[in-house]
Amino acid sequence: MARMVAERSDAIASLAEVFREHGYEGASLALIGKATGLGKGSLYHFFPKGKEEMVRAVLAEIDQWFEDSVYSPLREGTDANAAVTSMLDETTKYFRSGRRVCLVGALAVANTRDLFAQAIRGYFIAWVDALQSALVRQGRDVEQARLLSEDAVLAIQGAIVLSRALDDPAVFERAIGQLHKRLGVEANGIVVPATARPEGSITPFR
Amino acid sequence: MARMVAERSDAIASLAEVFREHGYEGASLALIGKATGLGKGSLYHFFPKGKEEMVRAVLAEIDQWFEDSVYSPLREGTDANAAVTSMLDETTKYFRSGRRVCLVGALAVANTRDLFAQAIRGYFIAWVDALQSALVRQGRDVEQARLLSEDAVLAIQGAIVLSRALDDPAVFERAIGQLHKRLGVEANGIVVPATARPEGSITPFR
DNA sequence: GTCTATATGGAGATAGAC
């Protein structure tokens, strides 16, 4: 195994991928060593507290990425619709249409939940809050924006689960399509008037 | 450890709970023994192939429960709206408003996905198909029913993830409330006219 | 059918040479 990383930060991306693919318990030090190209010696040099510290470092990096690429534009973008569209696009790329697991979501469901409770909670609260802020700037009232934000974030998590279960990325992409409508934006960024939204066009009951 | 179970089937419910709470890898034989009141000897007597066989037995039982309590009513209920409402109610009780994990969903995200791929896939396909059938009998067209069904099942999975992440069952319950609207039924079973659905009542953009 | 004892492997983590 040739030397390829000599800095702690260089290992984070590989670590993230191993934990996503194998989960916290499933990611053994052997696996981690293979993925990062680091021996146990180096691993414990960089992360003295072992796996727990590695996951914390990964979660911090994930948080930073979402802050820069998603939350911040949602909160501060001058064009709220563009920010929402961008969130949907970035999310699709990031999760690779459901082929890639959300580590935070996975940890939330696993038995390790308590260990990382704060980070997990922070991640989702920041997401929902930021989205809500964009929806309010779209002109929605606060309560409706809250409901919609929660609903959108949860739909993305569910889309990952279902698309993996069915092994079909199209499931994820359809879910994102639904969110475009529900959040009042189209894939190209054009706003859909509320009166014309297809979701309301169900056939009447008999 | 006093004798309390003497039949394989008596252990399944306890097994299901351990796997839900600790995941496949996290559920050690020691934990399983405690939960079921069975020693390793008995465990391997009932499940010669070990944990994998235990999970398969649990998945079969889960499938049976959903078939009887959810899928079958959705497919064959004379009142489609009542069946949909019942699904939402039963689901809320079953997952304890998100306090209880969906084992199938958890397995779909975990690294053990491939091992149980068939069962995972079957569970979700049956759910989406059954719900679609009820929505078609509500009078919706097939395509729209398909989209909505997929969306509803995925929302339930996402609601579990998010409500656990925020440690707040109200998140799950609000998601179910949204589904009542989206699926055209109210909590009490009364149909909401499409023209009056609050989801369409967002304020216009500026 | 249930128990205890045991085999065997791999886990996380540490020590100390280089």
Place this chain on the structure above:
DNA sequence: GTCTATCTCCATATAGAC
């Protein structure tokens, strides 16, 4: 910083007495 060797523990699984 990185390596190898090693410690200790607990995992799954098996064997055989009762």
